[in-house]
Amino acid sequence: MRGFTEQEKATIHLQLLEKGRELFSSLGLKKTSIKDLTEGVGIAQGSFYLFFQSKEELYFRILEAEEEAIKESLLNYLSASMTVEDIKVFLIKGIQLIKENSLIQRLYFEGEYEKMVRKLPKEIVEAHIQQDNDLLEPLLEHWGIQKKENRLVISGAIRAYFTMSIHEKEIGKEQYNQVLEFMAEAIAVQLIKEKELEK
Known part of the structure; x- marks a missing residue:
């Protein structure tokens, strides 16, 4: 340079x-x-x-910083002895933070995500997915989920939950919030169940 x-x-x-x-x-x-x-x-x-390398990479790096800020904010809601209700609140708060972020909203709701990802090198996208796993896995282990395969499944479910914010139309605006609560509770209950099974 x-x-x-x-x-x-x-x-x-x-x-x-x-x-x-x-x-x-x-x-x-x-x-x-x-x-x-x-x-x-x-x-x-x-x-x-x-x-x-491209404006798409710049957008992606900005999004990573936005996501990092959201993750940092969510960490305030975590503790080792979380109940079903605590986990549910954690998940719902995460969705709220995503919905309040104009950059993330534009990316998903204006259909720009696919355009961005198509122009990114595969290794950048894969590294980002791995970063998400690297963040969630220690948290799940901290919560008492010791088996790696269980942590991977639960972290995948949590990531999938957060993508629900882009499917409000498909889910239906009238029942969207109820579906979010239902799914958050289902993940929370399963997480606690897995924790108990591993004791």
């Missing part, structure tokens, strides 16, 4: 993330151009590729 000092690189990287969040939230992935992004931070269009 000739032409930029290490400090400049770090500053530009951060500025691209900030400008990307602003533009993707307001315009979406399709309508945001590399030119929009680079003009916003005062660099040449070609310099963008010194930081990210």
Whole structure:
């Protein structure tokens, strides 16, 4: 990366993330151009590729940061001795945080997710899925789920639960919240059941 000092690189990287969040939230992935992004931070269009492979990768990295903030917020709801009701509240709060995030909402509800993922290298997507597993598995182990195969199934169920926020229309707006509560309770009950079986 000739032409930029290490400090400049770090500053530009951060500025691209900030400008990307602003533009993707307001315009979406399709309508945001590399030119929009680079003009916003005062660099040449070609310099963008010194930081990210594509605008899709930039969007993805911003989303990862958004998800990380949501996960950090959710960690406040966790404890080792969680009841069915505690787990249910944890899951429902997670859905609320996702619904309140304009960038995540646009990604899923404007149909931009598939467009983004198609242009990302497979290893980036796989690494993200692994990060989700790496976060949930220790939590499940902490809750008393010792068998790895059980942790993988439960963490998959929790990830699937969080994707329900993008299927409100298919589920039906009238019963959507009831379905969320039903599924949250079902996961919570199964988690406690698995914990008891492993004792």
